Amino acid sequence: MSTLPTVVITGASTGIGAVYADRFARRGHDLILVARDLARLQALAERLRADYGVAAEPLQADLADPAQLAGLERLLRDDARIGVLVNNAGATLPGGFLEQTPEQTAQLIALNVTAPTRLAAAIAPRLAAAGSGAIVNLASVVGLAPEFGMSVYGATKAFVQYLSQSLQGEIGGKGVYVQAVLPAATRTEIWERSGRDVAQIPGVMEVDALVDAALAGFDRREAVTIPPLHDESLWQAADAARKAMLPHYSQSQPAPRYL
């Protein structure tokens, strides 16, 4: 049993979540690994136990299912061993807004928005009371880029980023670290799962490099970590421009350009 906080990682059966599991195990953390594919979770848990001597517990759950999500919420709320939540599970959708069905978009929102929100809400009060802990939320550069034409998916990622930055303000001062991680194209199954050939995409990052960079941001307690953005000043300028508008919103009269 590790003396470090236990880390819950959603979407741990493959991709970014599986590498997060390896890296936190390498750091000595016990793990709870969440996904739908139990066989993959069990294989990963067995390897991590063997390689690093940590406890690694597979937890099969479809986080788009409210009842199964509620089970993980209860665990996050009640298990004091858990000090880090990695909200990683997520998916994208094939096709464009006109082709996607209401059922598809509802399912995507359940996984990409409702699940990370409810899981963060489950753990945050306990972490805030303890004055420690961390919530890592996987957003995406797509959430900053309506130009990429991934409407609903991008909106879900913009939500995750906004939620993360808001929580930094609400619970950061209580000792809880909240990180938004914004990958760009990263070589995982997400592409194949949404019917796209990752080989046709330029500038794809390898998943180990992505997660190691995200953890470098985690270790620095960075609020928004964008591994693919080499020129940090671009993000700093964009965030500063956003903040510069804040005091201008309190107006009793519309802007002259609308009169």
Ligand SMILES: NC(=O)C1=CN([C@@H]2O[C@H](COP(=O)(O)OP(=O)(O)OC[C@H]3O[C@@H](n4cnc5c(N)ncnc54)[C@H](OP(=O)(O)O)[C@@H]3O)[C@@H](O)[C@H]2O)C=CC1
């Ligand atoms: N890869 C990329 O290019 C980028 C990815 N991201 C984000 O990173 C995160 C991880 O993506 P990535 O690793 O690439 O994707 P993968 O498709 O490789 O892995 C997704 C993980 O989520 C799990 N998952 C999917 N649906 C559910 C569900 N309903 N309930 C529980 N678990 C589920 C999958 O496991 P299982 O099928 O076993 O349930 C799997 O472990 C996502 O939030 C994604 O939006 C952001 C930017 C870029």
Ligand SMILES: N[C@@H](C=O)C(=O)O
């Ligand atoms: N998951 C990727 C797109 O499908 C991304 O967020 O870049």
